[in-house]
Amino acid sequence: MxxxxxxxxxxxxxxxxxxxxxxxxxxxxxxxxxxxxxxxxxxxxxxxxxxxxxxxxxxxxxxxxxxxxxxxxxxxxxxxxxxxxxxxxxxxxxxxxxxxxxFLAGGRTAKLCNDKWWQYRFFRKLGIMTPYTCKCSDFAEAERMIWEMMNRYQKVVIKKACLSGGYRMEVLSLPQDLESYRRKLDQESLKQEFLLSAYLPHQQSFAGMGVIHKDGGVFFIPLVTEQVLFREVAYEGLIFPAFLNENRRNEIRNLTIFIGEELGKIGYYGFYNVDFVLGDEGLSVVEVNARLGFGSLLAACIYGDRFWSVLQGCDTEEAVYEGKRLVLGKVKGREGRSYQGLKSYSGITEWFGSRDGYFETFFCGTGEEELFKYGSYIGMFGEFFEMEESRERVLHRFWEKSLKYFE
CATH class of the missing domain: 3.40.50 (Rossmann fold)
Incomplete structure (x- = not known):
């Protein structure tokens, strides 16, 4: 080869x-x-x-x-x-x-599919429920828009227009919060276009994932996850199976497939996931991640050696998962702090195979010293729970493990 x-x-x-x-x-x-x-x-x-x-x-x-x-x-x-x-x-x-x-489309197609402003117009054209969004070229324009949006929606989500995960995404509760956000960007000399989106009150956030073949066909990966969010927007990990009824699960499946088929028509191929929030009016689509992401780690654990065939669209046999509920999360460290002696061997494969216990890994080797900056994201962890365990208990344990090294 x-x-x-x-x-x-x-x-x-x-x-x-x-x-x-x-x-x-x-x-x-x-x-x-x-x-x-x-x-x-x-x-x-x-x-x-x-x-x-x-x-x-x-x-x-x-x-x-x-x-x-x-x-x-x-x-x-x-x-x-x-x-x-x-x-x-x-x-x-x-x-x-x-x-x-x-394994993923490149060029202009990839640039379009990962642009959040393009995605908003794409959803609206398809008639998919999504939060109202406007694009701002600078802060002067944002100041003119934010008063009107807050009068209508109470809170506003501000985020980068490009592929960005949750970095520099915040919920603004007061118009004055925009000035605080501007100062943060000035400290990083970060000049960019950004989006203002209506904040949808919600209790849960979910993700559906799939693979788009080069011929435009879609394979839905039957692993609907609940997303664990920090301050309502920043993605910190997942819960699987999601605390969600079967009707909503099917709705996520159908929307994920539909969006994948439409992305395939414009030439995108490869892994993708769709983010949803469940609000008072039902499920809304927030964005598409036309790339690998945290959910693909779960897919890799479940599919094992078949994962690479799945990514290529060669393997479309649905994986069957039986066992306990699990969480996968990010270990957070304090930004600018130095950490030493952290175990860099993952152990995730053995942990997943055992369906028991807890694992954690870090992004440096034993005895190495490194100054972590990237979102204070210094490692990852996983833990299994009995299916009868409450959502409140699972979330409490999640944050306990996630912030263990933050203090």
């Missing part, structure tokens, strides 16, 4: 996904030395491996880099006269090329 990719095999996924390297090597019949690992943040990990380190001109902005920023910096290492395989978090920032194989 390595002869097929004479330009190189590049792994751009961060350390959360390292437990998948072994099955990836088996799928492509390669050795670890055949892979070139592309580092962004968490630079102390993977010390023994062949790697490329990507650093922006301003080293302080490493933790602000989005997956599409990393992709654009990485492209200069590719020889498009040869065949390359790229395993990336997102296709945004990667060109479409006959000499570049990827």
């Amino acid at each position: 390595i002869q097929e990719y004479d330009g190189g095999i590049y792994w751009l996924l961060d350390c959360r996904f390292d437990f998948l390297i072994h099955s990836f090597m088996q799928e492509y019949r390669i050795k670890e030395d055949d892979i070139i690992f592309v580092q962004s943040y968490h630079g102390n990990a993977r010390e023994r491996l062949r790697k490329i380190c990507l650093l922006p001109e301003n080293e302080k902005s490493v933790y602000l880099m989005e997956p599409d920023d990393i992709n654009r910096m990485f492209v200069k290492y590719l020889d498009f006269g040869r065949n390359n395989l790229v395993v990336s978090f997102s296709g945004a920032g990667l060109p479409q090329s006959e000499n570049l194989d990827s």
Whole structure:
């Protein structure tokens, strides 16, 4: 298989996904030395491996880099006269090329599908219920809009228009909160367009996921998760199976498939997930993540060695999960604090296979010292619960584990 990719095999996924390297090597019949690992943040990990380190001109902005920023910096290492395989978090920032194989669409299609403003108009065109949103080119424009929106919706969500996860996404309760948000961006010299969205009061948030084939067909991955959010917007982890009735689960399934089919019509292929909130008027779609994400870690655990075939659209047999309820979450550290001696071996595969106990892993090796900045996200954890355990108890335990290293 390595002869097929004479330009190189590049792994751009961060350390959360390292437990998948072994099955990836088996799928492509390669050795670890055949892979070139592309580092962004968490630079102390993977010390023994062949790697490329990507650093922006301003080293302080490493933790602000989005997956599409990393992709654009990485492209200069590719020889498009040869065949390359790229395993990336997102296709945004990667060109479409006959000499570049990827699990995700790239080029203009990926850029569009990951643009939140484009998504809003896409949902409205399809008649899908989604929060009212407006686009602001600067803070002067936002100041003119925010009073009207707060009079109508009480709260407003402000977020970056591009692919961003939950970074720099906040709920504003007062018009004056906009000034506080502006100061934070000024400290990071971050100039950008952003969106103001109506805040929908809700108790729960969910995600549906699937894979869009290159021919436009959609495989729904039957793993509807409940999202655990910090301050109502920032994604911190998941609960599976979700605390959700069967009718709502089917509604999420149908909407996820419908959105996937429409994305397939414009040329997107690969993994995607759709975020929902359950409010007083029912389910609303918040956004699409046309990329890998936290939910794909759960899919990888459940599908095991089949995961890579699922990502390629070759395996469409639904996985069957039986057993306990589980959580997967981010371990949070205090920003700017140094941590030493944290275990970097994941153990997630053994933990998932046992259906018991607790695991945690960190993004640096034992004895290494590193200053963590990227969202204070220093590791991840998982825990199983009996199905009869209450949602309140599961959430309490989740935050207890997530913030263990924050103090």
